[in-house]
Amino acid sequence: MTIRELEQKANEIRQGIIDLVHISKVGHVGGALSSCDILTALYYEVMKVNAGKAEDPDRDRFVLSKGHCVEGHLNILADKGFIEKEELKSFCQFGTRLIAHPNRQIPGVEMNTGALGHGLSVACGMAKAAKIQNRDYRVFVVMGDGEQGEGSIWEAAMFAANYKLDNLYAILDRNRLQISGPTEDVMKLEPLKEKWEAFGFYVEEIDGNDMREILYAFYKLEKVKDRPKLILADTIKGKGVSFMENQTKWHHGGLNDELYETASKEIAERTRRLCYE
Ligand SMILES: [Mg+2]
Numbered sequence: 001m002t003i004r005e006l007e008q009k010a011n012e013i014r015q016g017i018i019d020l021v022h023i024s025k026v027g028h029v030g031g032a033l034s035s036c037d038i039l040t041a042l043y044y045e046v047m048k049v050n051a052g053k054a055e056d057p058d059r060d061r062f063v064l065s066k067g068h069c070v071e072g073h074l075n076i077l078a079d080k081g082f083i084e085k086e087e088l089k090s091f092c093q094f095g096t097r098l099i100a101h102p103n104r105q106i107p108g109v110e111m112n113t114g115a116l117g118h119g120l121s122v123a124c125g126m127a128k129a130a131k132i133q134n135r136d137y138r139v140f141v142v143m144g145d146g147e148q149g150e151g152s153i154w155e156a157a158m159f160a161a162n163y164k165l166d167n168l169y170a171i172l173d174r175n176r177l178q179i180s181g182p183t184e185d186v187m188k189l190e191p192l193k194e195k196w197e198a199f200g201f202y203v204e205e206i207d208g209n210d211m212r213e214i215l216y217a218f219y220k221l222e223k224v225k226d227r228p229k230l231i232l233a234d235t236i237k238g239k240g241v242s243f244m245e246n247q248t249k250w251h252h253g254g255l256n257d258e259l260y261e262t263a264s265k266e267i268a269e270r271t272r273r274l275c276y277e
Contacts, residue, residue, distance in 0.1 A: 001044055004274060006211050010040040011271045014240045016075030016088070018255065018263045024092035025254035027100070030244055031069035034175040034209070034235040035142055039064075041214040042140055042171075043076045051081035054107050058137050061126045063111050065119020066144030066173060067101040068252075074098060074106075082108035117150025119143060120170060124156045127168040127228075140169045146178025149187040154199065160228035161200025169221060170201070170230040173208065175237035179251045193232055201230045208233025241266055 001009065013036050021027035043049065047060040064073050071091075078085045083098075083106060090096035097105040101114030111122050123141035130137050147153065160168050174192065176183055183189050196203050202224045206213040214233070221229040237251070238244030241263045255263065 003211050003215070006040055006044055006215075007037075007274055008271060009044055010037045010211065011240070011267055011274065013040055013072055013075045013079070015264060015267045016079075017071040018241070018260065018267065020071045020074065020088060020091045021253070022255045022257075022260040023089060026092055026252070027071050027254065028068040028252050029071065029255075030177070030237040030247070030250040030252075031066060031144060031173065031175065032071040033239045033241065033244065034237045035066070035069055035173045036072045036239065037209050037211055038142060038171055038173065038214060038231075038233055038235075039072050039076055041211060041218070042142075043080060045215060046218045047140060048137075049080070049108070051108065054082065058135055060137050061110050061123070061139045063119045063123045063126075063139070063141040064102050064113055065123075065141050066116065066147060067113025067119070069144070069173075070100060070102050073102060073109075077106065077108045080108070082106070116144065116147035117152040120153050120156040121159075123168060123170070124159050124163075124165060127160070127165040128163055130167050131163070131165070136167070138167045138169060140171065142171045142173060144178070145172060145174050145176065145183050145189060145192075146186075148172070148183070148189050148192070157196070157199040157201065157228075164226045165228045166225050168228040169218070170228065171208075172196075172230060172232050173235055174233055175235045177237045177246070177248050177251065179248075181248050196230050196232070200227060202227050203230050203232055205232040206234065208235035209239050240270065 021029045091098045102109045103112045127139040204217040244250040
């Protein structure tokens with residue numbers, strides 16, 4: 001796909017996120033929107049995954065460590081044919097498998113996530129398994145910045161560097177907010193780039209809502225050997241819906257009809273603009 005087509009697709013997924021949060025009246029909408037461009041780039045350009053070969057041992061693996069932001073992931077899995085689009089309407093309804101977190105009942109989901117701080121550890125295991133089995137699949141894991149306060153992340157980081165897991169691609173959705181406020185007020189994280197480098201990672205720092213920068217970062221990372229890699233993606237929580245952007249309260253929330261209309265209009269306007277830019 002071209003950069004423009006990927007941007008259009010990301011906007012389509014954004015609308016899907018808004019739809020889910022409108023249907024269910026709940027959802028981790030802010031973080032789903034901040035990571036939307038990254039997930040779109042991964043699923044439509046970077047990763048080798050195919051709904052028809054969901055159990056292919058050589059498929060790339062994806063772990064959404066910040067599992068609460070599942071709305072974008074579910075929309076992508078539906079669009080890629082892992083699940084039926086119709087099923088999205090059951091999001092967070094009684095008896096559904098589309099609960100508020102990724103789980104292994106959903107085709108294409110590699111790990112139950114939601115308990116924060118665990119995704120990188122399991123992704124390390126997957127990457128190490130590929131090395132042991134001489135397979136060339138890669139493992140992609142999207143982490144939140146709120147979960148950087150979990151000690152298990154840093155244990156995993158040591159493991160990844162120790163075993164030279166160059167098939168591991170960590171992406172840190174650095175939207176600077178977590179459930180209870182700015183990350184730097186809750187638990188100081190900076191200097192994050194230097195910390196990850198000190199733990200042995202090759203780090204690319206980018207605008208994580210810019211499709212061109214995201215793709216170029218993955219292109220550069222592909223060439224780095226013998227070390228794990230991390231994209232420090234500077235993003236905006238709630239990206240694409242102006243009344244949600246950089247607002248802690250939109251970490252989690254539901255949309256009434258009026259707000260849904262406003263958000264949808266804004267996303268549609270962005271899609272129209274992209275046709276002419
Ligand atoms: Mg965050």
